[in-house]
Amino acid sequence: MPKPNSLRKTAATRDSEATKCQILDAAMIEFAVGGLAAARTESIAAKTGVTKAMIYYYFNSKEELYRAVMQRCFNEDLQLVKQLNLDQLTPPQALVTVISNMYQKMCKRPQMASILALESIQNSGKYYPQQTAEILFDQLIGLLERGIDSGDFRPLESRHTAINIVGSCAFYFIARENLQHMWPGQDLLCPEMIDRQSKEATKMILAGVLASDKSV
Amino acid sequence: MPKPNSLRKTAATRDSEATKCQILDAAMIEFAVGGLAAARTESIAAKTGVTKAMIYYYFNSKEELYRAVMQRCFNEDLQLVKQLNLDQLTPPQALVTVISNMYQKMCKRPQMASILALESIQNSGKYYPQQTAEILFDQLIGLLERGIDSGDFRPLESRHTAINIVGSCAFYFIARENLQHMWPGQDLLCPEMIDRQSKEATKMILAGVLASDKSV
DNA sequence: CCAATAATTAACTTACTTGTTAGTTATCTT
DNA sequence: AAGATAACTAACAAGTAAGTTAATTATTGG
Numbered sequence: 001m002p003k004p005n006s007l008r009k010t011a012a013t014r015d016s017e018a019t020k021c022q023i024l025d026a027a028m029i030e031f032a033v034g035g036l037a038a039a040r041t042e043s044i045a046a047k048t049g050v051t052k053a054m055i056y057y058y059f060n061s062k063e064e065l066y067r068a069v070m071q072r073c074f075n076e077d078l079q080l081v082k083q084l085n086l087d088q089l090t091p092p093q094a095l096v097t098v099i100s101n102m103y104q105k106m107c108k109r110p111q112m113a114s115i116l117a118l119e120s121i122q123n124s125g126k127y128y129p130q131q132t133a134e135i136l137f138d139q140l141i142g143l144l145e146r147g148i149d150s151g152d153f154r155p156l157e158s159r160h161t162a163i164n165i166v167g168s169c170a171f172y173f174i175a176r177e178n179l180q181h182m183w184p185g186q187d188l189l190c191p192e193m194i195d196r197q198s199k200e201a202t203k204m205i206l207a208g209v210l211a212s213d214k215s216v
Numbered sequence: 217m218p219k220p221n222s223l224r225k226t227a228a229t230r231d232s233e234a235t236k237c238q239i240l241d242a243a244m245i246e247f248a249v250g251g252l253a254a255a256r257t258e259s260i261a262a263k264t265g266v267t268k269a270m271i272y273y274y275f276n277s278k279e280e281l282y283r284a285v286m287q288r289c290f291n292e293d294l295q296l297v298k299q300l301n302l303d304q305l306t307p308p309q310a311l312v313t314v315i316s317n318m319y320q321k322m323c324k325r326p327q328m329a330s331i332l333a334l335e336s337i338q339n340s341g342k343y344y345p346q347q348t349a350e351i352l353f354d355q356l357i358g359l360l361e362r363g364i365d366s367g368d369f370r371p372l373e374s375r376h377t378a379i380n381i382v383g384s385c386a387f388y389f390i391a392r393e394n395l396q397h398m399w400p401g402q403d404l405l406c407p408e409m410i411d412r413q414s415k416e417a418t419k420m421i422l423a424g425v426l427a428s429d430k431s432v
Numbered sequence: 433c434c435a436a437t438a439a440t441t442a443a444c445t446t447a448c449t450t451g452t453t454a455g456t457t458a459t460c461t462t
Numbered sequence: 463a464a465g466a467t468a469a470c471t472a473a474c475a476a477g478t479a480a481g482t483t484a485a486t487t488a489t490t491g492g
Contacts, residue, residue, distance in 0.1 A: 037254035167387025200376035208424030
């Protein structure tokens with residue numbers, strides 16, 4: 001009487017796609033803590049149901065595995081962003097949407113912010129899939145400029161402002177473990193906390209960006 | 217005719233304090249790229265005029281060296297912050313001062329933001345000198361609450377807002393290498409750029425935080 | 433059900449990294 | 463100026479980590 005499909009690697013043996021995915025998931029967690037340089041292949045393997053050799057079987061090297069993780073991160077991201085159809089919204093609405101979307105994404109993949117930050121710090125972003133990071137930022141910058149032109153936003157410097165907006169969001173996730181002490185016992189990743197942080201950020205950013213004669 | 221005091225380690229031989237300082241400086245640069253885990257003692261030594269053995273002679277281990285670097289970072293920081301005398305300023309003035317001070321500090325030690333971010337991501341902040349990070353955050357939170365009480369600021373959630381403020385500042389330095397592409401050829405650490413970023417952040421944050429019936 | 437192939441492992445090799453040690457050179461004291 | 467001590471180095475030992483290999487086990491198609 002063999003169990004056909006237990007949770008762990010017990011059954012469902014030998015499914016290459018599942019194994020690749022397991023490795024990618026484990027790698028994402030490991031890379032999100034140490035980045036490419038400090039990640040240990042042994043440690044990644046330990047998080048999966050398979051041996052280290054499988055990493056090399058499917059991904060050839062730690063570096064290529066890292067590339068694959070990055071790729072997957074950004075693909076998901078781009079997919080989501082394209083579905084937003086920001087052009088059909090007013091600039092303030094679009095901005096609110098972008099911010100809310102950022103938090104949702106981070107909430108779904110809490111490792112995201114750390115991985116991107118680590119890649120930037122450790123490797124100057126050279127492993128980012130070509131221009132993908134640019135696309136995401138440019139979208140926000142474009143939206144800000146549209147809002148300035150329409151008079152919804154005050155005349156601000158779009159690039160610097162975009163940095164401030166993304167930064168305020170990313171920081172919550174990057175410094176999560178340190179911010180913990182402000183809310184003892186609370187899980188900073190629980191939906192309620194994320195929601196409060198998101199709302200507070202949205203309010204501040206919107207008020208900071210809107211032309212003084214406008215309001216939402 | 218021996219040179220008495222050339223720039224490198226040529227002359228001025230055997231000055232223990234200078235050597236310790238050289239090691240700390242080199243370590244700071246190395247730790248700011250990879251964090252404790254990815255930093256190589258060999259690589260730190262290579263940045264100094266002395267051998268790796270000196271690291272162990274003066275600091276015993278990579279970990280203790282890391283602790284020393286952290287300590288020095290925070291000591292400087294606390295010193296500066298205490299001199300601000302925020303209590304003698306109105307809340308909006310105090311906030312402007314805090315923001316401007318953050319940028320100045322980061323400008324002086326561009327590795328700072330990366331080191332703190334890496335420590336948080338890699339080690340959950342366990343190497344921060346006891347409570348020092350808390351003090352810095354609490355100061356900002358206290359100031360925000362004072363502003364809410366006085367009616368200068370709108371009723372916001374001080375902790376979340378503090379995170380947004382610090383985040384928008386830190387991100388510029390953390391993601392510096394990636395943001396580079398927005399200003400091709402420009403040095404993001406040059407005083408003019410920092411000044412523009414700082415001004416833009418100040419404007420946005422202040423507008424985002426001030427009660428709607430107030431202005432600076 | 434058997435052969436071919438794909439997935440997987442355990443054990444190993446090679447390169448790197450931390451930390452040590454024994455010995456060397458400069459500086460300071462008397 | 464000699465002896466003591468502090469600063470320093472080169473070479474090494476021990477442990478760790480990346481990547482490989484040869485053999486093993488499951489799956490699939492005829």
